[in-house]
Amino acid sequence: xxxxxxxxxxxxxxxxxxxxxxxxxxxxxxxxxxxxxxxxxxxxxxxxxxxxxxxxxxxxxxxxxxxxxxxxxxxxxxxxxxxxxxxxxxxxxxxxxxxxxxxxxxxxxxxxxxxxxxxxxxxxxxxxxxxxxxxxxxxxxxxxxxxxxxxxxxxxxxxxxxxxxxxxxxxxxxxxxxxxxxxxxxxxxxxxxxxxxxxxxxxxxxxxxxxxxxxxxxxxxxxxxxxxxxxxxxxxxxxxxxxxxxxxxxxxxxxxxxxxxxxxxxxxxxxxxxxxxxxxxxxxxxxxxxxxxxxxxxxxxxxxxxxxxxxxxxxxxxxxxxxxxxxxxxxxxxxxxxxxxxxxxxxxxxxxxxxxxxxxxxxxxxxxxxxxxxxxxxxxxxxxxxxxxxxxxxxxxxxxxxxxxxxxxxxxxxxxxxxxxxxxxxxxxxxxxxxxxxxxxxxxxxxxxxxxxxxxxxxxxxxxxxxxxxxxxxxxxxxxxxxxxxxxxxxxxxxxxxxxxxxxxxxxxxxxxxxxxxxxxxxxxxxxxxxxxxxxxxxxxxxxxxxxxxxxxxxxxxxxxxxxxxxxxxxxxxxxxxxxxxxxxxxxxxxxxxxxxxxxxxxxxxxxxxxxxx
Numbered sequence: 001x002x003x004x005x006x007x008x009x010x011x012x013x014x015x016x017x018x019x020x021x022x023x024x025x026x027x028x029x030x031x032x033x034x035x036x037x038x039x040x041x042x043x044x045x046x047x048x049x050x051x052x053x054x055x056x057x058x059x060x061x062x063x064x065x066x067x068x069x070x071x072x073x074x075x076x077x078x079x080x081x082x083x084x085x086x087x088x089x090x091x092x093x094x095x096x097x098x099x100x101x102x103x104x105x106x107x108x109x110x111x112x113x114x115x116x117x118x119x120x121x122x123x124x125x126x127x128x129x130x131x132x133x134x135x136x137x138x139x140x141x142x143x144x145x146x147x148x149x150x151x152x153x154x155x156x157x158x159x160x161x162x163x164x165x166x167x168x169x170x171x172x173x174x175x176x177x178x179x180x181x182x183x184x185x186x187x188x189x190x191x192x193x194x195x196x197x198x199x200x201x202x203x204x205x206x207x208x209x210x211x212x213x214x215x216x217x218x219x220x221x222x223x224x225x226x227x228x229x230x231x232x233x234x235x236x237x238x239x240x241x242x243x244x245x246x247x248x249x250x251x252x253x254x255x256x257x258x259x260x261x262x263x264x265x266x267x268x269x270x271x272x273x274x275x276x277x278x279x280x281x282x283x284x285x286x287x288x289x290x291x292x293x294x295x296x297x298x299x300x301x302x303x304x305x306x307x308x309x310x311x312x313x314x315x316x317x318x319x320x321x322x323x324x325x326x327x328x329x330x331x332x333x334x335x336x337x338x339x340x341x342x343x344x345x346x347x348x349x350x351x352x353x354x355x356x357x358x359x360x361x362x363x364x365x366x367x368x369x370x371x372x373x374x375x376x377x378x379x380x381x382x383x384x385x386x387x388x389x390x391x392x393x394x395x396x397x398x399x400x401x402x403x404x405x406x407x408x409x410x411x412x413x414x415x416x417x418x419x420x421x422x423x424x425x426x427x428x429x430x431x432x433x434x435x436x437x438x439x440x441x442x443x444x445x446x447x448x449x450x451x452x453x454x455x456x457x458x459x460x461x462x463x464x465x466x467x468x469x470x471x472x473x474x475x476x477x478x479x480x481x482x483x484x485x486x487x488x489x490x491x492x493x494x495x496x497x498x499x500x501x502x503x504x505x506x507x508x509x510x511x512x513x514x515x516x517x518x519x520x521x522x523x524x525x526x527x528x529x530x531x532x533x534x535x536x537x538x539x540x541x542x543x544x545x546x547x548x549x550x551x552x553x554x555x556x557x558x559x560x561x562x563x564x565x566x567x568x569x570x571x572x573x574x575x576x577x578x579x580x581x582x583x584x585x586x587x588x589x590x591x592x593x594x595x596x597x598x599x600x601x602x603x604x605x606x607x608x609x610x611x612x613x614x
Contacts, residue, residue, distance in 0.1 A: 041067040042106045044133040045117040050199040068136045078132040084160045091168035099125040131197040145463030147348040155213035165197040175209040201239045208238030223550045229305035244340040259332040261318045287314040293395030312394045355519040356477040357502040365391040412514035423513040427474040430454040445536040447525040450480040471510040479504035482523045490552040498586040
């Protein structure tokens with residue numbers, strides 16, 4: 001792994017600039033191996049995990065497999081189509097010089113013209129390249145066919161996510177929608193300076209927040225602890241799954257665990273350098289845990305709560321690896337690679353099947369099982385049964401869900417609509433999608449008097465693990481708001497104010513208009529006179545009551561504060577988990593953008609004892 005010393009490696013084929021652009025235009029039809037040979041992937045040195053791991057394990061110092069997709073618009077910064085590194089330190093009010101892009105040699109240089117690689121890690125410009133390259137690969141992980149199979153929007157207006165490698169002093173790292181940025185901080189421990197932008201785990205974790213906010217932006221406007229916990233789960237899941245794709249890392253895991261992932265290992269530890277220096281622990285949170293929903297369901301601590309779902313997905317990973325060795329007669333290295341391939345499909349593709357508001361762990365578990373059914377209807381290996389058993393054991397799904405797996409039903413069905421709309425037409429634009437919803441309000445349980453909006457409309461081309469193309473998917477997310485009066489002393493300073501209950505659904509359809517998933521979060525307003533409409537309204541009333549109870553609990557626990565801000569842009573020490581603001585005459589509650597990386601299991605009530613986001 002440590003053989004390569006210069007990130008500019010010789011290529012098998014030398015293309016002219018015009019030929020390179022032509023091949024780039026057809027890159028979706030080319031394998032990664034061929035892309036590398038045709039100079040469409042550039043090698044970049046990045047820390048494998050963080051500088052502490054590099055010091056203690058020299059063989060795992062740098063990731064020799066970091067090949068970043070080439071783009072014709074690469075520029076200083078680094079700057080690419082989706083990321084712009086802006087190295088501004090708000091504390092010192094200084095802007096560091098950007099890494100310089102050497103277009104002739106496909107590499108980044110420091111201000112003195114030296115290549116930025118494993119032999120030149122001291123300049124801040126190496127940090128810039130390190131975090132940028134990690135993010136470029138992570139974006140590809142989510143957007144590729146094994147993932148969502150589509151371009152990912154950000155949760156803000158604009159197409160470039162700003163990356164700030166040295167935002168200022170502090171034990172901080174966070175994603176912030178309002179500043180359209182990922183911010184990474186630094187702090188000292190004795191003579192050593194710790195840079196969060198050099199921790200691959202932290203970078204991946206923060207990016208997981210940005211991805212989820214992009215594809216489900218209304219999750220930020222939630223008071224449910226489970227929704228906040230799902231954001232934390234998404235961050236940890238991103239770090240774990242992307243780490244597993246590294247060949248040298250998998251080899252190390254085999255050595256550590258003797259092929260048994262149920263043993264504590266480097267894989268199940270998040271941000272080693274950060275955890276060791278901040279909390280004097282070898283890691284922040286462990287994916288290998290026995291947390292169940294009964295242990296976390298009544299709390300309000302998103303990090304702690306997230307461990308139940310992270311642990312469940314880690315259980316699935318362990319079961320898969322053992323299955324491939326025992327039943328498929330794979331070698332341990334083959335089993336590990338097959339496992340991580342399948343986990344990407346199993347864990348990431350279901351995100352497109354989630355409702356647009358108020359996610360719960362049960363929602364995600366059901367989406368995981370449904371996505372597997374879509375890709376693998378006959379399920380000869382009983383993957384769905386295995387996953388359902390794990391979710392049930394963790395208390396995420398009710399035991400009655402097993403009966404649903406055995407109940408015969410059609411895999412794909414069509415909606416019963418009042419007005420037919422061709423799927424190609426409604427997929428063409430948001431106005432067309434709106435007319436489809438408006439013409440079919442009765443059958444889609446959308447109240448007549450609400451202003452339903454299109455939250456997102458996209459088409460996706462997903463793949464199976466065998467690289468088989470699934471039918472084209474159209475994902476339509478729609479949302480409406482229902483006014484809710486905060487009436488009663490339990491709402492304290494918010495008593496008498498109006499807020500919104502977010503309602504809506506996600507319709508995922510194939511190219512024939514058959515329903516892949518219809519995930520709904522109903523409201524309390526009537527949508528019709530049929531028995532189905534009344535049942536839908538009753539579920540909406542339950543949601544409204546649960547929403548009011550959650551608001552009251554959050555207020556009582558002191559977890560709702562005002563919009564945050566700090567001197568010179570620095571994050572204050574204490575950050576409320578939920579912020580409140582007035583918009584359009586009503587109060588809006590939102591998750592704080594600065595999620596704490598610190599373990600919050602001791603933070604039961606009131607202010608946060610941690611300040612790092614995750």
